[in-house]
């Protein structure tokens with residue numbers, strides 16, 4: 171613990187604990203917007219399936235010739251990973267070929283964790299200042315963890331009797347979760363039968379519980395997930411729905427940057443969930459995955475008029491009268507939703523019909539996209555957008571997500587770039603990314619582009635390869651837009 175405190179102190183940070191949150195990270199000096207608060211390589215990480223173990227690339231992949239389980243895109247990546255993989259390779263090479271496909275990323279993360287701890291304990295590699303024991307397990311589950319061993323035995327017996335589903339119903343949600351961890355621990359035991367490693371099912375089940383609220387999804391600058399990692403220092407940072415910092419990834423390196431001025435003595439806070447959601451949606455997500463009720467300044471407004479309005483705008487329906495911009499609330503007779511501005515009722519039946527239609531259209535669009543029918547998929551997403559505009563508020567999250575999918579497809583096809591010729595900033599999970607919107611005005615496009623870049627400079631810095639490439643592209647786009655503007659004036 172002393173070593174941890176010292177390491178944090180050197181970074182201008184202070185470790186503390188609060189009764190309602192557990193461990194916390196405080197600023198021990200002022201941080202300015204865009205400044206890196208903490209950057210950390212993972213203690214262990216695994217890529218999603220079919221990606222390079224080291225850099226997460228999905229091209230030029232070759233299987234490790236030792237275990238024939240994991241992939242590398244180059245010999246440099248293989249060399250960089252060898253210290254840890256050489257031990258894991260021995261374990262993985264003994265996995266029954268039939269069972270290789272059962273090695274999900276979370277099982278692999280667990281096996282890597284076991285391997286790394288063994289190497290540290292045997293002093294083959296240096297001990298990290300923070301071990302996995304330091305991670306918190308979900309608070310609610312802590313007292314239940316003692317039950318895990320007996321539970322997994324019970325699960326094993328019950329599953330033999332093929333009545334697992336009925337038995338699950340006896341437990342509350344947290345016990346259910348724990349049973350799942352025990353089940354996964356048992357799987358690790360079955361899949362990795364290795365005499366080198368004594369697998370302690372209880373310890374592994376505990377570690378799964380710790381991973382659930384401490385592991386981070388490693389995503390790229392466009393928020394595409396590539397893997398999962400454990401970052402001991404970063405896992406001390408608590409959540410707020412109004413965060414002062416943001417977590418981004420540069421490859422496998424996790425970087426926390428200040429999004430605003432953070433005065434000395436302030437708690438460093440990031441968002442664990444999509445902050446674009448309504449208070450109820452955010453709280454549900456936090457409760458399900460992290461087992462706590464957020465009491466940030468946004469959440470304490472739950473049920474107040476401002477919060478009700480915000481939720482209705484983000485997740486509610488629009489007025490039947492297309493000229494009215496009022497928000498709708500459920501009427502007391504449960505016939506539908508009433509516009510709070512003009513009093514018009516939007517019937518439940520109409521809403522249900524559009525919702526069913528949207529669901530079926532979205533399923534079809536997603537099948538078209540995943541099967542490579544890009545043009546048809548884009549047309550389908552445009553039709554979804556039209557229907558969503560009839561149902562939802564203009565700032566609706568569902569609408570924003572659909573536009574995000576459309577934009578990603580357009581961006582990949584640069585010939586369509588200028589059809590969607592304005593760029594603005596979207597926000598998801600507290601991280602900023604570029605969004606292109608159908609507005610069609612070059613001057614406004616350039617203004618939005620520069621605004622987007624200003625925000626991204628704060629969240630992503632200026633030196634990462636993503637930002638360097640982006641700034642060059644933006645400069646090109648700006649020059650082209652100015653040329654277009656100039657041509658319009660001349661003609």
Ligand SMILES: C[S@@+](CC[C@H](N)C(=O)[O-])C[C@H]1O[C@@H](n2cnc3c(N)ncnc32)[C@H](O)[C@@H]1O
Pocket residue numbers: 190191192193194305306308309383384405406407408409410459460461462463464465
């Ligand atoms: C990644 S850990 C953060 C560090 C944690 N406080 C600890 O003691 O290790 C996530 C856990 O911290 C707690 N937590 C995070 N943010 C919180 C908040 N705003 N209010 C209460 N608990 C919080 C929850 O128990 C959550 O499952």
